[in-house]
Amino acid sequence: MNVVFLGMALLLTGAAGYWVFGRGTPRPTGVWAMGGLLGAFALAFASYAPLVGDTVETLVPHVARLLSNSASLAAATAVLAVIFQLNLDPVEARRRIRVRLALLGTTVASMTILFAVEQLAHRSPHVYAVYLLLYVSYLGFAVVDFLAQALRQSTSTRRSSVRVGLRTAAAGCVFALIYLVYKLVRLIDLGLSLGLVDSHAECSSLVGTPCVFSVTSPVLAVLLMCVGLTLPAVIYPISQARRRRWEVRSFEALGGLWQDLSAAMPHIVLSSEDAEDMSTESDFLLQRRVIEISDGILTLRPYRPRAVQAMAEGTVDAGTVRGAAAVEAAVVKAALSNLEVGRLADDVAPPSAEAHSRRDLRAATEWYLLMAHAYASSGGRVADDGQANTVGA
Template sequence: MNALFLGMACLLAAAAGYWVFGRGKPRPAGAWAMGALLASFAAAFASYASLVADTVEAVVPHVARLLSNSASVAAATSVLAVSFQVNLAREESRRRTRSRVSLATIVVFAMALLFAVEQMTHRSPQVYALYLLLFISYLGFAVIDFLMQAVRHSNSTRRLSVRAGLRMAVAGCVCALIYVAYKLTRLVDLGLGLGLINGNSECSSLGGRCAFSVTAPALAVLLICLGLTLPAVAYPISQARRRRWEVQSFEALGPLWQDLSSAMPHIVLPSVDAENASAAATDSDFLLQRRVIEISDGILALRPYRRREVQEAAQGTVDVGTVRGAAVVEAAVVKAALVGLKAGRLSDNAAPPSSEAASRKDLRADTEWLLLVAHAYASRTVRVAEGGQPEPVGA
């Protein structure tokens, strides 16, 4: 278990360092609270390792328990601080965080005092019972406080990563409550002198009594930590995937945009000023949005050249009930309209705009529709003869 707990402690300590010092400036809101949370969890995991416990107890007997419990109090307080900063207004978050930190400081100081008294009284069970009551009271309060917030916001948030992370944290809270229940049972056992739980035996496995005293809090730390950091980890991944899609979409729309802009140069939007040109040239969202607007303007400008007979002929070659079929029809109409524009031949019976295009309400939906049109336009799905009539391929 030493390797497991120490490995997790090192990983969490590295994550804490990155969160506080590796995020650049200005640091995002909550960076220090998240760093404190990860550092507290790292200390908690390290305290579970018998190697660390034996080392510190060689200096001060039985102090490993105090260090472990203090780390748990700090971790619980940090979890609340992060939760407050995410879910509450700035001033309210600061007010609640200050009150929880003050309370946690008092609790840790009192625990240290009771620990010292316990050692001076030869490990008095009564003093230890007071110590344990203080510890589990704060821990139970903090866990229930966070659990209520996590359940409420996991049902209302729209982001999948946040919802999954909060539900993972809820599972961690359940493990923490199991640990609290175990400590309460231990407290009752001490108070009544039943001797049901042997608190002096060391844990060498993750089962048996250790499932409640070590495994449950370790799982709570792990699940809450993963749950709170999941959105932050998922965000850059989702952003990278979004940028990749934007670049690929921009390139896929190239052939259609090239033909439209060559025939109608006025649809190309003015260049940005020199001050913002370098930033705009690498902004995939800006470039894609610009290209979608220019293609949409070009298709709109072709309305006088859209021929109904071309549209009807193309509809006879595909399943118009599908979006892909509608895109093939639209590509044929646009291709024929470009032929008519170059020949200066207006349509006597203009084809109406595609209903699929009219139903798109945002950039992504517009892009997905135009990608289908551009694919059909560039492929050999439909050709347009010199007279502007579509020639289906493969019929």
């Protein structure tokens, strides 16, 4: 168990250090709260390790319990601080955090006094019952408060990583409540002297009784809350890297269609000054290319022959998105051929309904990618007279 608990403590300490000192400037909101949360969780895991408990108890007998309980309360308070900063405006979040910190300090100080009195009274069960009442009351209040905040935020957030993370943290609250029920049973047992729980039992297994309630449950609660609250920060850079890769690949895939359109209609190319300033912004460059392609297709509207559209619809399944893109690619090729010779279409083909349904950058890009693939695959431009012309800018 020492390896598990101390290993997690070291991992969380490193994560806390990165979060606080490795986030760069300016620091985003909640950096210190999240660093405090990870640090408190690291202390909680370390306090569960038998090696740490045995070491501190050589200095002060039975103090490992106070250290572990105080770390758990600090972790619960840190969790609340993070969720408040997610859910509330900054002023209200700071006010609530100050109240919780004051309550935490009062509770830990009272528990420390009661611990000292208990030791002086030869481990009086009645004094310990009061100590346990303070601990259970504060922790129960914090867990229920966090669970309500997490469930409320998870139903309103748009980011899937935040939603999954908050629900994972809420699952951790379930294990925390199991732990609190165990502590409540112990409290009743001490108050009524029922002898239901062996207070001198040693934990040798994480799945044995009562260790499954006193150690395993809080460990799982801490782990799930930690994973849940840090998941969005881990997923975000990964999703951003995937998004940038998709943007770069899409930008390159649209190159053939864009080159033919921009060569025939140079005026659709936007100012190059902006491109020089934002040459490293893949989202800007992709949006710019999509806009230029869209402008080029709009400019070709008088040259779009309906005859070519009807012929293309007869060769593909125009009811599918891919088929509609193939039809539109054929019409655009024919319109470019007509533009080159200055021939207006006798019967203008209407624009594709699929193109009008694409309202955001990703949807529009996906449509033009299908068009660009069909455009490149067909090999030549088809004009009104059905003759193929050479493709090229």
